[in-house]
Amino acid sequence: MKKYIYYPGCSLERNASAYNDSTLAIAEPLGMEYQEVDDWNCCGAVEFIAVDKMQAYALTTRNLALAEQQLSNGEQMVAPCSACFLNLSKCDAYLTASPDLAGKINxxxxxxxxxYTPGRVHTRHLLDVIVNDVGYDAIAEKVKKPLYDLRIAPYYGCLIVRPGFLDKFDDPEYPTSLDNLMRTLGGTVVDFPMKAHCCGGHMTQISDEIALNLINNLLKNAADYGADVIATICPMCQLNLDAYQKDVNKALGTNYNIPILYFTQLIGLAMGLSADELGFGKEIIDAAPALAKIGVKPPKKARKARPSKEALPMPTMPEEE
Amino acid sequence: MTVDASLKEVSSSAATVPRRTFLQEVIEDTPGSDPRFEMCIQCGTCGGSCPSGPDMEYSPRRIFAMIEANMREEVLKANTFWYCVSCYYCMARCPQEVHITDLMYTLKRKAIREGYCRESSASDAPDFSEYFVDAVLKYGRSFELGLATRYHLRHHPLGAVKMATGMGLDMLRRGRMDLTPRRIKNLDQLQAIMAKAEEIGRVEREQGGIR
Incomplete structure (x- = not known):
């Protein structure tokens, strides 16, 4: 068992819980053991740095400091979310490069x-760890139900391949690691020229017009090449392509119906795990027809929202000036 | 009056810190060792690579030229950096390795601090960032429903209705949205760190003559 420190990030707690479930479900069979960062906080996303530089770096560094306390034998930290991965690795790189910034943050x-000692905690994205530490051969040995007949568009988005502050594990313009991984699972990888283009990020909140066009570009590209599903490695990309797909159809007169699945869900299916334990049923664009193509039964019913034990009371609206 | 005394008077009446060009100011306000902003050769690779470039009033290339020309107000009122999607294509492709994406964040912070963001055509965007920050300072983690509700009710009431009946409902039904926020255990510690960080940042700007 190879040990890692695990930083799930806010999205994986709820909106991308399918990503969390499937990541944890495939860990043990792939020989990975996770220790979650105790009491981690938000990484800052792309919003905090737009408001306060010093606070943004202190916020991110608190997570690195917590992880540093948990180090026992030079473990590395794994982040499944591309934005968390970027913030944690970028923060460490900048603190290392700038003793002045590191001094102030400390x-x-x-x-x-x-x-926090700059450089102590090395953060890597989950895809990097799975293809490079576990490796294609070890994964191929675990494949019990190959994804033959499933046409997969491998979608990388931005932050995992660009700009690469700590590791440049794949090409920033035309990455191929996820393509190879999907082929290892037996899937048919379609050509997807826009695989490293932007999903729109937070633009869905700021400008419908810009965001829906960016999402449309990606969906059209996947549809043109006959993809059954898009495989994603980031909760933001999943949310934008999945939850706004109906809005794109409405606004632009298109008729897409492409499920957006986490790459960990596809690994789990190929390893013979059930759709239930991999968080299926939470996607908004139903994955059942795609699952039927590879002989997998969808979960019986979508799980309902339950208030968590740690949930706080409903907040009140702050006074607006 | 002695020469010494008159010199003292001059130095205390003038700003104690020499006036910075806009370019120097943004360089000093950007994290990392060296953002290389002065290295821009105006090739335009950034603008050509930008997914929201066509919707920006000024392309990133032009923003660099305007900063060099000290066009402070025009730059800070622009929608350019608010339409940045943080895809890092510009930074990955820049032949001069300029930290272009980091410049966009620095301009966002300056536009908020100096109030110019209200005059931008993307004037909703700063609130989204600020509401996000508020929630994280309060709970330690992001809270999507609270953020989306507060932001949409303020800026797009119709959008709030659409969200509540369409996509938001889909998300709730599938258990993908928390109705209530989650709070970290050691919130006091985080808030103490954040208060100190805010103070350090403020002092750094004051001492550096950065607005």
């Missing part, structure tokens, strides 16, 4: 009795 951390 001064802020000291107010909470914490400290």
């Amino acid at each position: 001064q802020a951390l000291a107010a909470g009795g914490m400290h």
Whole structure:
């Protein structure tokens, strides 16, 4: 068992819980053991740095400092979310490059009795770890139900391949690691020239017109090449392509119906795990027809939202000026 | 009055910090060791690579030229950096390895601090960032429903209705949205760190003459 420190990030707690479930479900069979960062906080996404630089870096560094406390034998940290991966690795790279910034951030951390040594915690994306640490051969040995007949568009999005602050594990323009992984699972990988283009990120909240066009570009590209599903490695990409697909159809007069699945869900299916334990049924564009193509039964019913044990009371609306 | 005394008077009446060009100011306000902003050769690879480039008032290339020309107000009122999607294509392709994406964040912060963001054609965008930050400072984690509700009710009431009946409902039904926020255990510690970080940032700007 290879040990890793695990940073799930806010999305994986709820909106991308299917990603979390499937990541944890395939860990043991792939020989990976995770220890979650205790009491981790938000990585800052792309919003915090737009408001306060020093706070944004202190926020991200608190997670690195927590992970540093948990290190026992040089483990690396794994982040399944591309934005968390980018923030954690970029923060560490900038703190290492700038002793001035590192000094100031450690001064802020000291107010909470914490400290981080730049360079101590190496953060990697889950895809990198799966293809390079576990490796294609070991995965191929675990494949029990190959995904023959499933036409997969491998979607990387941006932040996992660009700009590559710590590791450049794949090409920033035309990455191929996820393609090879999907082929290892027996899937048919379709050509997907837009595989490293942007899903729109937070633009869905800021400008419908820009965001829906960016999403449309990707869906059209996948549809043109006859993809049954798009395999994704990021909760933001999944959310934009899945939850806004109906809006794209409505606004642009298209008729897409492409399920957006996490690559970990597809690994799990190929390893013979059930659709239930891999978080299927939470996607908005129903994956059942695609699952039927490879002889997998969809889960009986979608799980309902249940308030979590840690849930707080409903917040009140802040006063607007 | 002695020469010494008159010199003292001059230095205390003038700003204690020499006036910076806009370019120097954005360089100093950008994290990392060296953002290389002065290295831009105006080739336009950034604008040509930008997914929202066509919707920007000024392309990133032009923003660099405007910063060099000290066009502070025009730059800070632009929608350019608010339409940045953080895809890092510009940064990956820049032949001069300029940290272009980091410039966009620096301009966002300056436009918020100096109030110019209200005059931008993307004037909703700063609130989205600020509401996100508020929730994280309050709970330690992001809270999608609270953020989306507050933001849409303020800016797109119709969008809030659409969300509540369409996509938002789909997300709730599938158990993909929390109705209530989640809070980290050691919130006091995080808030103490954040308060100190805010202070350090403020002092750094004051001492550096950065607005």
